[in-house]
Amino acid sequence: AQSVTQLDSQVPVFEEAPVELRCNYSSSVSVYLFWYVQYPNQGLQLLLKYLSGSTLVKGINGFEAEFNKSQTSFHLRKPSVHISDTAEYFCAVSGKDTNAGKSTFGDGTTLTVKP
Amino acid sequence: GAVVSQHPSRVICKSGTSVKIECRSLDFQATTMFWYRQFPKKSLMLMATSNEGSKATYEQGVEKDKFLINHASLTLSTLTVTSAHPEDSSFYICSASDRDNEQFFGPGTRLTVL
Numbered sequence: 001a002q003s004v005t006q007l008d009s010q011v012p013v014f015e016e017a018p019v020e021l022r023c024n025y026s027s028s029v030s031v032y033l034f035w036y037v038q039y040p041n042q043g044l045q046l047l048l049k050y051l052s053g054s055t056l057v058k059g060i061n062g063f064e065a066e067f068n069k070s071q072t073s074f075h076l077r078k079p080s081v082h083i084s085d086t087a088e089y090f091c092a093v094s095g096k097d098t099n100a101g102k103s104t105f106g107d108g109t110t111l112t113v114k115p
Numbered sequence: 116g117a118v119v120s121q122h123p124s125r126v127i128c129k130s131g132t133s134v135k136i137e138c139r140s141l142d143f144q145a146t147t148m149f150w151y152r153q154f155p156k157k158s159l160m161l162m163a164t165s166n167e168g169s170k171a172t173y174e175q176g177v178e179k180d181k182f183l184i185n186h187a188s189l190t191l192s193t194l195t196v197t198s199a200h201p202e203d204s205s206f207y208i209c210s211a212s213d214r215d216n217e218q219f220f221g222p223g224t225r226l227t228v229l
Contacts, residue, residue, distance in 0.1 A: 036220075041206075041223065041225065042222050042223060043119075043121075043208050043210075043220035043221050043222040043223045044159075044208070044210075044220040045220070046217075046218075046219075049217075090158065090159070102149070102161065102164060103161075103218070104161075105158040105159045106158060107157065107158045108156075108157075108158055
């Protein structure tokens with residue numbers, strides 16, 4: 001079984017500032033890791049994923065995340081945010097022994113970008 | 116990227132009626148589809164895993180007889196909320212995984228039971 005903890009429920013930040021959304025996980029097996037973005041009343045869009053290989057993963061919209069196995073973390077970062085980045089962000093994990101769709105999600109982090 | 120659609124996007128029904136939500140993979144065949152429920156300001160809760168041609172696998176605590184899932188083809192899965200009650204009001208999201216196990220989400224269906 002896996003669990004995901006998103007350490008910040010809300011992150012307010014000013015436009016063009018850097019941002020980090022934190023995610024920690026626990027699992028008894030090797031995992032795949034994902035970050036999704038959800039805009040109001042919409043489904044989830046994949047930002048990036050870590051399956052294997054390089055621990056620094058680059059995604060869409062200028063986001064990147066780093067997998068840290070020793071700290072069981074997968075924090076999401078963006079060097080300069082835009083107003084349009086305001087949304088809900090979910091970190092998710094799935095065991096390598098299961099279908100990737102059977103993911104466990106964190107509770108989400110609301111990113112609010114202020115002008 | 117692959118597209119998953121849901122219909123309807125929004126539905127309002129009276130208590131005691133049944134509501135069917137469709138999930139379609141538009142440009143790929145999905146051997147597995149998933150149904151999630153999302154409460155306001157809350158994370159997604161996996162309800163069930165749907166495999167084409169077989170019975171759905173429900174997560175613990177999800178009532179099979181209340182949330183009927185049918186996966187009739189490689190591109191269509193349906194969720195029927197039977198005898199809906201106000202507590203069933205929620206945002207329902209489906210996802211479909213392709214042969215590489217990448218997951219694609221539908222836009223969601225907002226169900227309101229009066």
